[in-house]
Amino acid sequence: MSLAFYKNLSLFHILGGRSIVRLDIEESLGFLKFAPPSALQLTSTGFVNPLTLQPDDELTYAANQCVFFALRTDEKQIPKAALDQLVAAKVAEVEEREQRKVGKKWRRELQEQVIESVLPTALPKQSLLRGYFDLRQRLLVVDSTSASKLDELTGALTKNLFLNSGNGISFLGLKVEQSAADEMTRWVKEGEAPFDSFTIDDQGEIIKTGDDAGAIRIAHLDMLEPDIINLLCPGRAVNKLGLTWDSRISFVISAQFQFSKLAWGEAVQLRIAEQGAETVEDHRDASMTIMTGDVRELVYRTGECFGGIKVPDEDERNPRQIEQEPVTDSGDDALVSEAIRIITMTGKANISHLQRNLQIGFNRAARLLEHLESVGAVSPINASGNRDVLIATERAAA
Numbered sequence: 001m002s003l004a005f006y007k008n009l010s011l012f013h014i015l016g017g018r019s020i021v022r023l024d025i026e027e028s029l030g031f032l033k034f035a036p037p038s039a040l041q042l043t044s045t046g047f048v049n050p051l052t053l054q055p056d057d058e059l060t061y062a063a064n065q066c067v068f069f070a071l072r073t074d075e076k077q078i079p080k081a082a083l084d085q086l087v088a089a090k091v092a093e094v095e096e097r098e099q100r101k102v103g104k105k106w107r108r109e110l111q112e113q114v115i116e117s118v119l120p121t122a123l124p125k126q127s128l129l130r131g132y133f134d135l136r137q138r139l140l141v142v143d144s145t146s147a148s149k150l151d152e153l154t155g156a157l158t159k160n161l162f163l164n165s166g167n168g169i170s171f172l173g174l175k176v177e178q179s180a181a182d183e184m185t186r187w188v189k190e191g192e193a194p195f196d197s198f199t200i201d202d203q204g205e206i207i208k209t210g211d212d213a214g215a216i217r218i219a220h221l222d223m224l225e226p227d228i229i230n231l232l233c234p235g236r237a238v239n240k241l242g243l244t245w246d247s248r249i250s251f252v253i254s255a256q257f258q259f260s261k262l263a264w265g266e267a268v269q270l271r272i273a274e275q276g277a278e279t280v281e282d283h284r285d286a287s288m289t290i291m292t293g294d295v296r297e298l299v300y301r302t303g304e305c306f307g308g309i310k311v312p313d314e315d316e317r318n319p320r321q322i323e324q325e326p327v328t329d330s331g332d333d334a335l336v337s338e339a340i341r342i343i344t345m346t347g348k349a350n351i352s353h354l355q356r357n358l359q360i361g362f363n364r365a366a367r368l369l370e371h372l373e374s375v376g377a378v379s380p381i382n383a384s385g386n387r388d389v390l391i392a393t394e395r396a397a398a
Contacts, residue, residue, distance in 0.1 A: 003050060003061070003068065003284060005268075005291050006130070006143040009251075009259035010150055011299060013312045014138045016169035020161075022060055022067045022381075023366040025133055028160040029059040034072045039120040043075040050130065051284075058352065062381060063288040065136040071129040071153060076122035078115065086114045129153060137296060140171055145258045174257055174299070177307030181207075181255040184238035191224050193243065194305045200224060201242030201250060203261075206231050215239065245298055253302060264294075339368045340377060349378040349387040 014020065034046030034055045049056040050070040061068045090110045091102045102110065129149055131142035140157075142150060154171045161169050184204075187193055193200050204223050206216040216231060223241065232238070242261075244250045250263040272286045303309040335358055342357045343349045349372070354365040369387065372378045379388040 003130075003288060005262070005264050005287070006141075006295070007260070007262050008143050008145050009262065009295065009299070010142045010145055011174040011257075012140040012142075012154065012171035013174065014133070014140055014169055015172055015312055020133060020135060020138075020169070021370075022062055022135075023370070024161065025067050025069070026058065026060050026366070028157065029069060031160045032156055033059065034074075037074055037076060037124060040116060041076075042115075042119065043073060044124075045071065045073040048072045053126075053128070057355070061288075063285050064292045065381075066132045066134050066141075066288070066292045068130070068132040068288070071131075073127045073129075074124035075127070076119060076124045078118060078122050083111070083114065083118075086118070087111045090114055132292070134292065134296070139174075141295060145254075145260050172312050174303075175310045176257055176303055177310055179255075180253070180257055180306050181237040181239060183306050184241045184253075184255070185232055188223055188238055188241070189229055189232060195301075197246045197301065198305065199244045201244055203240075203242035203252060204238055205240035206236055207239040209235050209237060243302075245301060249294065249298055251298075257303075257306070259298075259302075264291075268294075335368060336371060339372065343372070343378065343389050347389055349389050 029047040032046050034048045035044060037044035046055065047059045048054055048070050049059055050061050050068045053070060053072060059069060087107070087110060090113070091107060094106075094110065095102055129142065129144055131140065131144075131153070133140055140154070142153060144150060158168065158170055183194070187200065188204075200223050202222055203219045205218065206228075208214045218228065221228060237255075240252050240254045240260075242250065242252050248265050248267065250261075250265075251259045252261045253259055268290060271290055272283065300309060338358060339354055342354065346353065349369065351365045351369060354368060358365065369378060373380055373387070376390060379390055381387055
């Protein structure tokens with residue numbers, strides 16, 4: 001089980017007129033499915049199944065109206081010391097043969113030759129960028145605060161979501177109504193957080209403003225100590241601040257409204273146990289349901305500390321109130337009757353089950369289930385990412 005509670009949160013509004021369903025995301029990620037780097041390829045990046053971390057048929061996992069994904073990068077590792085040694089040997093060989101010194105340009109060419117010769121046997125190092133689409137809140141949530149990684153991810157998604165429909169989407173980072181730096185600076189100076197559900201922790205960062213920019217990082221020191229407060233002279237502001245919300249989650253919030261160093265309290269294990277998680281799959285579904293629910297509440301409770309989350313100009317409704325209806329196809333498929341027979345006989349209504357029994361692809365199986373939901377044969381996806389078979393064959397086939 002590869003999914004785990006996130007340590008970072010970067011959040012984006014999903015802008016665009018069209019609703020999103022899991023099928024849309026699955027199709028889009030398929031354009032960028034991961035493939036291992038070839039013999040002469042240094043890196044390879046693409047989407048994999050978030051559970052197996054392999055480029056399986058399904059590149060998503062769903063729970064609590066959230067669709068999870070994982071972007072995998074394999075980069076072949078060539079130790080610098082070993083590379084330098086091989087290049088030096090190659091340079092010495094050439095200089096002896098040519099009886100002249102190797103210049104910088106020639107040396108770079110020799111280095112490229114060495115890299116090309118060792119790439120086929122170099123071992124790749126794997127890294128993951130995890131995230132999920134919150135379809136209920138119409139948000140993209142990513143477990144990273146790296147600007148370069150976020151730009152790469154949102155750029156790839158923007159280019160590939162709804163590629164065939166001509167009805168694309170874009171992403172806008174969440175922002176708050178008030179200056180987060182000004183508010184956090186005021187909290188430290190006044191010695192308390194704005195609401196009783198938040199407490200100020202022992203870490204943060206103070207920055208200088210203007211041309212003489214710089215940062216003072218603080219760890220394991222009470223941010224409300226007089227010595228820390230005295231650092232907040234004119235021209236300085238709190239850029240990051242450690243907080244604990246509702247005794248449940250500790251985190252560091254930045255002036256850019258990004259969350260890092262999330263630490264989930266021990267009580268979360270009790271809450272998972274209360275969900276009746278008896279199997280590995282049940283435990284995973286319960287964990288992801290709890291995490292996504294907590295993230296929804298944490299983000300907007302924290303946003304309230306800064307006057308609320310800004311509503312994008314493209315949509316005047318508060319993002320907390322957006323409830324998107326799934327887009328379904330007509331369901332005009334010759335396999336509808338056979339799909340109904342299978343789900344009523346087995347009591348199972350999921351995409352992989354239809355794929356195996358009907359020998360069809362993911363997209364067609366997903367459309368069949370969307371149709372069966374529209375006629376009341378199966379339930380919508382529940383909190384654990386599954387559907388229930390609801391009615392008899394005769395009614396569903398009507």
